[in-house]
Amino acid sequence: MRSLFLALAVLFLSSGCSTLQADTTQRVNLLKAGDLSDTQAYVKHWQTPQTTIAQITSVDAPKDINHYLQVNTGNEVRRHYGYIGQKATVKPNTLYTVKAMLRSESKDNGFVQIKRYKDGKETQRFNIGQSDGPRWKTLTDTFNSGDTQIIEILLRWNARQSYLNQTVDFAKVSLIEVGPAPTESASYEPVAIPTFHSVGLYWKPKEAAADNPCTVAYRKNGEVDWKQAMPLWLDPNDHAFPATRHSGEYRGSIVYLEPATQYEIQLTLTQTNTTQTFTTTTWDENFPIAKRIQIPDGNDTLNIEEGGDSKNGYVLYEPAPGATGIRDAQNKHAVNISVYASYVIIKGFKLKNAGQHGIDLRDVQHVIIDDCDISGWGRVRDVDGYGENLNSAIHSRSSKLQTIVIQNCNLHHPRSDSNSWNQKRVNGSKHPEGPQGISFVHGKGQYVIRYNKIHSDIDHMYNDGMGELHNFSFGGFPNRDSDIYGNYVSHCWDDGLEIEGANMNVRVWDNYIDMTYGAIGAASPSLGPVYYFRNVYGVSRKHEGMTQNDLRGHYLIKLGNENPIWTAGKMYLFHNTALQPPTFEGDKHYQSSGAQSGIVFTSKRKTASNITSRNNLIHTRHDNNWAIRDTQITPSNDFDYDMYIGKVMAREGAQKNGVRARPLYERASDGRLWLKPGTPGHDAGELLPNFNDDYTGKAPDMGAVETHSVTPKPKLWPAFPEEPKLPQPTIEVPK
Known part of the structure; x- marks a missing residue:
């Protein structure tokens, strides 16, 4: 299993966000006035829309910051996020590190976003993290420029109703060249990425060609007879970065597999008779428990900060003996449960009336949400009575989110309501916006979402x-x-x-x-x-x-x-x-x-x-x-x-x-x-x-x-x- 997850990490490296850590000391900051300490330099080099209320200040600044940019979200409801941005020319196929500090009155209000441009057109955008509330937080990420010509760094904040008349602060923003990016191989051996009942296959052999189909056979380890699966599809497209590595790649899936089972897989290129045989093991539904933490009933946000690891297993959070498992936020707390740790199981809770989200997943992996009942979440906009978009029973905006299981949950009857195609939102459109059952924004994938009921009534409709x-x-x-x-x-x-x-x-x-x-x-x-x-x-x-x-x-x-x-x-x-x-x-x-x-x-x-x-x-x-x-x-x-x-x-x-x-x-x-x-x-x-x-x-x-x-x-x-x-x-x- 470890080798497969390593292969998965290599594949994700090309998606634009990476976890590479680089020594950026004594390097030149490509952003002008990135220290956000001088008002004239800030005005000259940072693009700031006229409606933005922002100033350089030193009030309440810690010693290691001195000055910072303070943004006021204003008092007008807007459909989109506010921004202040700066563009910089970058070299192709080069590693760059972006770093910024931020804080906000409300958790998640501020974030830093990166946009890529080629030939004057945006090709990709991704976030590197969000604010955690009033305490200063440092965000950092190293990425490959690929075929990008210009990078734009955006300091962003939520301008929707529940975030109005608040401040978001940014400091010490930098974009630094690290060095040449590793050269990707033009071909590679097969990679298998399993779940409980399926496996995804990736292969890029030298012999890949449209007239050289790739057949798939599989069998349980130890069985004699092979079974046939659908042939892999050869991607004929010349994809732009960050999907370049997937051009000319064979891809496909095997389905209806059994959990916790080792399978032997054979890929064959029919015209050249090139064959690769390898094994993979599907996920085990019996999750190893390293520790149990039993939670008494309560109404405040449960912050989960202790998790397990791949060696010892998961930390299971469950209601204490005799407890009902109910956590009723009473619309006083934005979230019922916030998850900051990986290798966590959340099981058996009844979560009610969160101001925004029932469960919010931060920069985590390997989280299982099982047998939870979530209802009554979501903010209602004063301006038109509709719900804030993407307020969700289970939510994440993390670009690091990966390997998540949601199963056996009842997600129902949010507090808020989406507009239908017959109803126009104030400062918006007729496209439905409002609450959802599950929203994972910017995540890496490898999710299993199974056996859940997402339902409501006609007065509390979802967007999707x-x-x-x-x-x-x-x-x-x-x-x-x-x-x-x-x-x-x-x-x-x-x-x-x-x-x-x-x-x-x-x-x-x-x-x-x-x-x-x-x-x-x-x-x-x-x-x-x-x-x-x-x-x-x-x-x-x-x-x-x-x-x-x-x-x-x-x-x-x-x-x-x-x-x-x-x-x-x-x-x-x-x-x-x-x-x-x-x-x-x-x-x-x-x-x-x-x-x-x-x-x-x-x-x-x-x-x-x-x-x-x-x-x-x-x-x-x-x-x-x-x-x-x-x-x-x-x-x-x-x-x-x-x-x-x-x-x-x-x-x-x-x-x-x-x-x-x-x-x-x-x-x-x-x-x-x-x-x-x-x-x-x-x-x-x-x-x-x-x-x-x-x-x-x-x-x-x-x-x-x-x-x-x-x-x-x-x-x-x-x-x-x-x-x-x-x-x-x-x-x-x-x-």
Whole structure:
């Protein structure tokens, strides 16, 4: 396991943020007036917007600082963060260290951000840390400039309602050249990054070529017979830094593995007969406990500062004997639990009424949040009554966040409410913003989010069930090497699951999504591959009213962005189902309440490539809804073997083996619906190695549930709604 985590660290080094420590003594600061001690020099060299209130001061300055820049956040609510910035020209492929000191009245209000520019355009941004409140904190990070030409250092603060009329202080800001960056190898041996049930594979051999496919075989250690998995995808893109190392790389995943099991994996390049065989071990669900800390009930913030390590195991925080596990912040404390230590388990707490977040994860790794009930969190804006964006039951803004497990949690009924697409926020837009179940901003990935229920009511809606802000980037959520499965997510005015960003070896399956505008936001796999399989979508609704526009539905899977840089990664869509539940009570406009589109580009200007869809069951409300809508008629997008009743816009030959009909179901004893034997879509799917090996009958069925499946229903899935009888499509499938 240690060798695999070391390999993971090497891969992450190219993402822009690193943990390198360098000797920067006696080096030249590339930032002019970076010491923030002289007002005239500050005004000359730092870009400061006119609305910013800032001054150089020495009031209450410690001896080692003397002077600092004090920013007042002002009294006007703004949608975005405030900033003061300075740009510096940098050398290519060179290591630089940025360092700054900061403090703020409220924890997390201040932070330092780095932006990269090439040819006059921003290519990446990342944060190096946040303020911890009134005590001074030093932030430092060393990074590779790559092909960046200009670096901008931004001193930033939150200008939203709960942070108004506060001060944020910055001091001793520096950007120093360290020396040449290590040269990356043009090729490397296979790397395996496991989770409980999956493993992500990376390989860059010298023989890599488009006409040299890479097959995958695997078996438990000690077994004789090999099983086949999906071939690895060869990334044909020439990516900009920091994703340069992933150009020309084979990537892919093996799924449905058993925990705590060693597997032997064999990769073969079919044209050159190049073979690599190696082993990896999946995560163990029995977490070693080094120490137990039992917590009495209380209302103040629980700060977790003691953790374990890889050798001895985790520190488990749990309610004390006889305690209820309730921590009720009563809207007096911003957070119920703040986690500052790694190798920590938080188990069995009932967290209520935090001012912002239920649990806030700082610069930590290896944290497990298990069996927690979180409700009533989030600030409500005075200016319009909507919730502050991304206030979350479980939250992090750390660029160092990695290896996090969230399982068996009930995240429900935030205090605040998101606006719908029908409601405009003050100093904002109609795009939904507000509370979320889970928000990991800037994190490194390797998350497992499973068996959680994220739900609410129509007066306390979410923006998205989970996600972050930087969807069009080489980061995003969940970034990479992550599994999201077995969750129930509902009550979102935007996406139930917003899975957008790099999406390298991200697997999303067995999730039931209900009462949202869209099911899955999959607009931007910049790297991939990302796998969406056997997810189920129920009710789709746009607004809170009862007009026809309020009750209209939207997509099963959303695709596309205007910039093809962010949509060139690989995406697989297998065995997903859009149901058609009965109509809303009192609705006189529609005959059902499910999705009104399937796998779709949401505008004519958007692009997305390298998509493969198979065996999906796309049941839309009408036969004139879009089942597949690829507005660019993209040659690399392969839509086939799907069942649908709507229209298809795709390359010539798409859905050659598709089935155009409404599904005819029979009900399983556990409440699921599967296709009735002998009806359209039954035994009509394509065999997908490792994804539907356990099919019954002559061939796999279309949709998320195999007829007569012996696989148990995921425990959080409800009984499927009884579908109303709707007319079959009037247009025959083209041949």
